[in-house]
Amino acid sequence: MSNSRPAQHRRVSERVSAIAESATLAVDSKAKALKAAGRPVIGFGAGEPDFPTPDYIVEAAVEAARDPRNHRYSPTPGLPELRKAIAEKTVRDSGYPAEPENVLVTNGGKQAVYEAFATLVDPGDEVIIPAPYWTTYPEAVKLAGGVPVEVFAGPEQDYLVTVQQLEDALTENTKVLLFVSPSNPTGSVYPPEQIRAIGEWAAEKGIWVITDEIYEHLTYDDAEFASIASVPELKDRVVILNGVAKTYAMTGWRVGWMVAPADIVKAAANLQSHATSNVNNVAQRAALAAVTGDLSAVDEMKKAFDRRRRTIVSMLNEIDGVECPTPKGAFYVYADVRPLLGRTLKTESGEVTPTTSAELAEAILEAVDVAVVPGEAFGPSGFIRMSYALGDDDLVEGVTRLQTFLGKES
Template identity: 40%
Template sequence: MLSKRALAMTPSMTLGINAKVKTLEAEGKKIIDLSIGEPDFLTPDIAKEAGKAAIDNNMTRYGPASGSLALRQAIAKKLKEENGVEYAPTDIVVTSGAKHALTIALTAILDPGDEVIIPVPYWVSYPEIVKLVEGVPVFVHGKKENDFKLTFEEVEPFITEKTKAIILTNPSNPTGAVYFKDEVEALVVPLVERGLMILSDEIYERQVYGENYASVASLSPKVKEHTILVNGLSKSAAMTGWRIGYTASESKLAKVLGNISSHLVSHPSTVSQEAARAALEHAQSEMDDRREKYRERRDVILDFIKDVPGIDCVAPEGAFYVFLDISSLREKVTGESLSLQVCEDLLEKHQVALVPGIGFGADDFLRLSYAASMDDIKEALRRIKMYMEQMQ
């Protein structure tokens, strides 16, 4: 009864963990949940007010398929001022979250059997969305000593006549690694020369801690032509539930993306679009303050991890994740998947929820999200340390 495509889909690892957390909480256990890829901050008040006003002003009817002009103008302004890349409002398609943006982008460029290069570790949904539109994910493993960042020389052997695109996540979920300008340029320019499209997922771009970050499309007009920029308000403005993302691309492609989106969802909620516009126009300094809070937490974690036996990590330069290397436990833990087993132990014995690296294609790792209070982070670290000491 089910299609081959549906049967090829892997259930979400993060939702699986979430279900376990809920079961344990229902049994009365107090879980410190660092598994969630969602800001612990709230939607800025100014965005909430704009959403309420949109309802009161009856902005509750169908709108333009690619998003309201006001929001697309605000996005174009943001991209120009913050990311140094110029798009007309008509080059932008507003979507129901970045996931939807990635889905229409892959639908627009892939024929069945076309290959998409996905750097490993990857965000869990990329391979699933590629398979859903009948593309073929091609995994290229990054090296830990290079913060999992790939070079052109590492990617080149995987390019075939079927390769259409590469998905770059900058900063990365799950590692928090950031390709800096020279690195992303050295990778992307030769890929574009080879005719690849770049799907540049920049959803964590507001959580970059250092200088020298570059939005892919800002590198050159030719790179811009080959790039579909994906971003949204979920992580930057803590607006996960409002479901607003967007694509920015060359104008002919933008028309195709808008067309696909219109047949799928018509357009994202008009109320959410108003809230997103207000966040983009008025909540930038709040977003900057939040980045500093994330940075403080990251620093506390890195400082603590130094003294935990058997664990280390790549120092994250962005996003709100630390990818913990637990390969030292390989000989000590039995079971099919190291990361699943360690996550289960941490959850059941120490009431700390993390995400197993196997879900990101890297079984020697666990993902810790620091989108949580400093108290919770410190207590979780204490428990992780206790677990690791017991395992030595």
Template identity: 45%
Template sequence: MLNSDAVLTTSVVSDRINALQEPQTIAMAKKARELMAQGVDVINLSFGEPDFETPQYIRDAAKKAMDEGYTKYMPVPGYVDLRQAIADKLKRENQLDYQCENIVVSTGAKQALANAVLSLVNPGDEVIVFAPYWVSYEEMVRLAEGVTVTLLGTLENDYKVTAAQLEAAITPRTKLIMYSSPCNPTGAVFTRQELGSIVEVLTQHPQIHVIADEIYEYINFVGEHVSLAQFAEVKERVITVNGFSKGYAMTGWRVGYLAATKQIAAACEKFQSQITSGTCSVAQRAALAALEGGRTSADEMVAAYRRRRDLVVEQVKEISGFKTPTPSGAFYIFPDVSAYFGRTTPAGTVIHTATDLALYMLSDAHVAAVTGEAFGAPNCIRFSTAAADEKLREAFRRIKVSLDKLV
């Protein structure tokens, strides 16, 4: 008799779905929840989610929107007043000139990224991805049947890819570049000078577009945030992606956006119209209130993230096998842990990879983190610092105790 599950796996589910990988951030969070369900006291540093509540004025705006009847279908690219507010924000804070027609509001920045990739990439096109990268970039390229070309920044350069690396990787098939700044998972921030060097390369290759993921824009500890689209030489080829999840602690509201040329924005709107249509009406009104309310709440959260960053950096200094630069933004720390490869756990298991080490820390220290393999950096592990101070102290105390057991 045929196994029905096997039949479903091999003959019903498409090849593109079978080829996709589950994000390891989600996989590790699942493992952590399974242990917690068994009564284990797990400190979960695997998820990139602010631990703050959405500011009250934003929640109040959502309640008001429901009472005012914002419960119907909305325009696919977003309400005009929200898109105008986004355009105004980009002008005010990023010195970028866009109109409503250049803006597409999506169900989270993740959808904005996917819209752009699937609107630009043809089968066989090469997409250069700066690594360490956010886990979904490579899978989005895979869905578009593109070819990912990974460029890994060095620890000595704060994990940032250089212009020379980029120049060496470009081929006639290169269609797109993807990167984030501030970076998930490293917290690295590209300076104006570094981006200027990249622009010099791009001016020699006019066929290449760039997706600049700026979702962590507000969580910046070094001052100036530079958008690649500020460089006039490449502005028409840059798709700037941002959203409300991180800066306004609105992860569950799922509102993101992109800014691009009219042609690319129209393509993304066309694609989105066949997938989800417009983003939740109430969430859009909340996003509008967030922009109208200014950056005070965001700045307060950033002050807390900076304090936690400093706390964790001090804790990591006590762990001799962790090597890491001080993050300049976002809310992660991303140490190189390769010093522990080849060591043996008390149970006799050899640690061969960062994945092995992450699983050991989960089982022994009861701290959940994500292997760097998920981010294109197999020697590293990502820890979120978006947790209360006392949890962070306890997490790294446990980690040090567990790592000291390895021989």
């Protein structure tokens, strides 16, 4: 809705005013604030591993901090050594023929997301976003002037969209398909054959694919990571987003990257040169150690995530009115709580009857000091996302509180 006030009377621009707050960070911030105030809050909101960054990565950063070379500006697209290492890693893991000139190092994955949409999307261009989606995607599209087009896939299809659903959403204004596997918020992993079919469909339609592969190394059971960028027909129309945050427990280091055709990287680097310039050199050196190192530390984290995954799914499915599919990737569960909506629940301040998952999340936080993220942050109401990247004891205690408050199946 347009603001009719004269421009000089508007304190904040319409563009920025229209941005929705990051719901996941808002939940995490509220949980931390309540905990600081003395309440025994257990937060399932933030997608952040509870492990420290591996020692060899920290040591690389310490050494880099002592090196005067890292005290100066460096090239906006990233340190040459890191761009080369990311290109080699992308060839190995994503099957995409990347060279250093195809790599742009960014201040975390979020900057890569924003710059990808800002570089590709003009006002009025449509971006197909499978839902449930990570809360930042549609906001980044809108900031670029684009139009997010949601395509919802529910738990009955394991939260995986089909080619037919994408075809039904396609219009003459479609410019980009966003693709994410393993998924945040659902933890779903597309099988290779479905990825190939979607990639070939996008290539046939002549649209771009932006693929977020930040959870590539976090898969479980028989699930395999496969990159849509490996579809040969997409070579000149695909952008890969990734980073060190999730795989190496480096959320606070703020190093992500974009891999794309050289002209797209050059344009995005030009944008970044006016926004932030180069990424912190010490963090880049740490990322270099991570990307060139082995995955043994990651494998240890995966064992813990897998154990917690099985526990949280089992316990949530004991709650009357909760259906929680077993995720095959990342570190989230996305529980269907639609049967709980309209049910009267007792809290210390009285009875409540939540009609949305947002109201349910508020009731849960008030009643039992457990913070979850409601489905409205990721698409339709009626679901909650819970991260299992927290300690085992807290996880069990938190879900036990939910069982007590919501009731277990008899």
